Amino acid sequence: xxxxxxxxxxxxxxxFVFLLAFTHIPVVQTLIDSFWSTAKGRRPARFVGLENYAHxxxxxxxxxxxxxxxxxxxxxxxxxxxxxxxxxxFVHRRFRGVGLMRVAFFTPTVLPLIAVxxxxxxxxxxxxxxxxxxxxxxxxxxxxxxxxxxxxLYAVAAVTVWKEAGFFMIFxxxxxxxxxxxxxxxxAIEGCRPWTFFRRVTWPLIMPTTLFVSVxxxxxxxxxxxxxxxxxxxxxxxxxxxxxxxxxxxxxRFWDTAYASALTMVLVAILTVVGIGQFFAADRKVHxx
Amino acid sequence: xxxAPDNNPADAAVTLDGVGRSFDAAVALSDINLTFAPQxxxxxxxxxxxxxxxxxxxxxxxxxxxxxxxxxxxxDVTDAPPVARDLSMVFQSYALFPHLxxxxxxxxxxxxxxxxxxDQDARLARVAGMMGLDTLLARKPAQLSGGQQQRVAxxxxxxxxxxxCLMDEPLSNLDxxxxxxxxxxxxxxxxxxxxxxxxxTHDQVEAMTMADRIVLLNAGRVEQEGTPEDIYRHPATTxxxxxxxxxxxxxxxxxxxxxxxxxxxxxxxxxxxxxxxPEEIMLGDHGTPADLDSVEFxxxxxxxxxxxxxxxxxxxxxxxxxxxxxxxxxxxPADALHLFDAATFRRIAFTPAPLPAVPLLQPS
Numbered sequence: 001x002x003x004x005x006x007x008x009x010x011x012x013x014x015x016f017v018f019l020l021a022f023t024h025i026p027v028v029q030t031l032i033d034s035f036w037s038t039a040k041g042r043r044p045a046r047f048v049g050l051e052n053y054a055h056x057x058x059x060x061x062x063x064x065x066x067x068x069x070x071x072x073x074x075x076x077x078x079x080x081x082x083x084x085x086x087x088x089x090f091v092h093r094r095f096r097g098v099g100l101m102r103v104a105f106f107t108p109t110v111l112p113l114i115a116v117x118x119x120x121x122x123x124x125x126x127x128x129x130x131x132x133x134x135x136x137x138x139x140x141x142x143x144x145x146x147x148x149x150x151x152x153l154y155a156v157a158a159v160t161v162w163k164e165a166g167f168f169m170i171f172x173x174x175x176x177x178x179x180x181x182x183x184x185x186x187x188a189i190e191g192c193r194p195w196t197f198f199r200r201v202t203w204p205l206i207m208p209t210t211l212f213v214s215v216x217x218x219x220x221x222x223x224x225x226x227x228x229x230x231x232x233x234x235x236x237x238x239x240x241x242x243x244x245x246x247x248x249x250x251x252x253r254f255w256d257t258a259y260a261s262a263l264t265m266v267l268v269a270i271l272t273v274v275g276i277g278q279f280f281a282a283d284r285k286v287h288x289x
Numbered sequence: 290x291x292x293a294p295d296n297n298p299a300d301a302a303v304t305l306d307g308v309g310r311s312f313d314a315a316v317a318l319s320d321i322n323l324t325f326a327p328q329x330x331x332x333x334x335x336x337x338x339x340x341x342x343x344x345x346x347x348x349x350x351x352x353x354x355x356x357x358x359x360x361x362x363x364x365d366v367t368d369a370p371p372v373a374r375d376l377s378m379v380f381q382s383y384a385l386f387p388h389l390x391x392x393x394x395x396x397x398x399x400x401x402x403x404x405x406x407x408d409q410d411a412r413l414a415r416v417a418g419m420m421g422l423d424t425l426l427a428r429k430p431a432q433l434s435g436g437q438q439q440r441v442a443x444x445x446x447x448x449x450x451x452x453x454c455l456m457d458e459p460l461s462n463l464d465x466x467x468x469x470x471x472x473x474x475x476x477x478x479x480x481x482x483x484x485x486x487x488x489x490t491h492d493q494v495e496a497m498t499m500a501d502r503i504v505l506l507n508a509g510r511v512e513q514e515g516t517p518e519d520i521y522r523h524p525a526t527t528x529x530x531x532x533x534x535x536x537x538x539x540x541x542x543x544x545x546x547x548x549x550x551x552x553x554x555x556x557x558x559x560x561x562x563x564x565x566x567p568e569e570i571m572l573g574d575h576g577t578p579a580d581l582d583s584v585e586f587x588x589x590x591x592x593x594x595x596x597x598x599x600x601x602x603x604x605x606x607x608x609x610x611x612x613x614x615x616x617x618x619x620x621x622p623a624d625a626l627h628l629f630d631a632a633t634f635r636r637i638a639f640t641p642a643p644l645p646a647v648p649l650l651q652p653s
Binding site: 189191 | 349350351370371372376377378380381382384386387388397398401402445449
């Protein structure tokens with residue numbers, strides 16, 4: 001018994017060490033740092049208790065970043081998951097050029113987000129960009145989508161959806177291919193229409209994938225900010241400011257690492273609650289083989 | 290309970306009129322003309338790749354023929370979707386929905402077609418009782434044994450109360466004992482409900498024991514059609530002769546038998562094959578001489594391999610009789626002899642000699 005325990009620990013040791021060193025210890029260290037002030041010059045860090053959190057509550061940019069992150073998540077999560085499912089259903093068939101279609105849908109995923117952001121900057125470019133030309137074609141007034149506060153956040157969100165949907169499509173496609181064809185045929189003999197089949201058979205059977213994909217979409221919504229850096233830098237006037245990008249700015253541009261630690265704890269708390277909540281809420285509805 | 294007893298039973302006949310199905314260059318079925326009689330059990334029998342499953346899918350509407358017409362009753366359903374054909378189907382893999390309980394699996398079709406709730410419950414109670422599934426209704430398919438899953442698949446077909454039921458090798462995933470039980474049950478169910486069953490199988494025992502009629506397919510064509518007895522007694526081709534019966538019928542060149550001095554009908558000229566079933570050849574003190582090769586013990590029977598005029602021949606004989614040794618003498622009833630053309634492989638009709646040349650039974 002004792003021997004078995006020892007062996008078990010040996011087997012999980014490599015994963016355990018890395019998880020501890022690069023995830024759990026940094027989280028604990030960040031939590032500790034968030035109760036201290038930022039060390040500046042010769043003045044060492046001192047314990048300030050909840051001062052950083054109090055500052056956060058009064059910080060209008062933090063409030064703006066939280067609201068933006070909520071809107072951003074509310075758009076990108078359902079849009080990328082929904083779009084990926086539609087694309088997967090579309091290419092989960094046999095027709096000429098289906099391979100090309102799948103590659104086309106998946107391509108945004110393999111491109112680095114920085115490159116994607118640059119492509120979209122061209123799309124959005126006022127005057128000669130793709131969108132400007134399309135608007136010109138139908139006689140609409142030119143508009144700078146990334147450059148104006150009213151649309152900057154949505155312009156950034158569109159890029160995320162474009163990039164994430166192709167990735168999620170792969171998971172949905174794999175899930176669809178595990179559904180045996182005789183199920184569809186048995187349903188067809190019973191007079192089941194495609195939409196009813198999707199609702200009553202396909203959707204429940206791909207629920208584990210939906211859970212997995214939506215957890216990833218939530219994490220991605222908070223984690224993917226590279227394109228914000230390239231496209232808007234959170235501007236104009238914090239219109240596209242997101243929580244993680246704000247953490248980056250506070251920590252690495254203003255070097256207020258203590259306040260950045262406090263902000264990070266908020267992000268960790270949100271992701272933990274959402275992640276655990278999704279698993280518990282969805283677990284009862286999910287059919288695992 | 291008869292299914293749809295007030296309808297005209299002839300509506301449950303299935304007719305294939307010159308049906309063909311090709312996949313690109315490959316021809317899966319060609320020129321099939323068949324009628325599946327209403328309220329009868331017809332087995333589509335053949336080796337794998339003979340087109341029997343394709344034929345069933347054409348009847349089901351899961352596939353379309355490239356030539357010919359499919360009729361149900363007098364109605365042309367060649368281009369009709371599966372649901373418009375008023376039939377049920379049992380799949381080889383059972384095709385149960387893994388996320389639904391037994392109850393929901395059985396009721397799936399009724400609820401999709403919006404049959405009233407009370408009607409659903411009444412039919413479920415009746416079918417679940419008939420199939421012995423009452424205590425399993427709350428389970429998921431993964432919690433059932435293979436035999437129980439098979440019953441659920443059958444229940445789903447039966448509850449639809451459709452007059453035609455298609456079955457695609459439904460017993461092939463069961464163990465031998467369960468298969469034997471289910472054969473009896475399936476046959477009883479078909480007779481009780483008056484179903485028109487089209488049953489695809491590669492197992493001659495299933496076809497022989499359950500079917501009213503057998504359609505034997507080979508390489509996309511109908512090789513022979515008839516009652517099990519018909520097909521066993523009068524195989525139309527050498528393929529049928531060898532496919533039905535275990536071990537298969539001996540096909541011995543007439544020349545070899547002549548060389549051994551066997552008495553044959555005058556039609557057995559050079560270039561014909563003489564067919565003799567292993568179970569109909571007897572050993573005695575007189576008769577056609579043969580050299581013993583080997584003896585296999587099968588429990589109830591012995592399989593004896595011997596040579597007649599150089600050609601191999603298999604003989605089946607009850608194991609309680611003494612083991613043969615040395616030189617054998619073979620006899621057979623005159624009407625046990627079949628003749629085939631060695632070039633076309635087709636049966637040659639002939640009149641058996643009224644009296645066998647040697648005594649029929651010899652105590653050995």
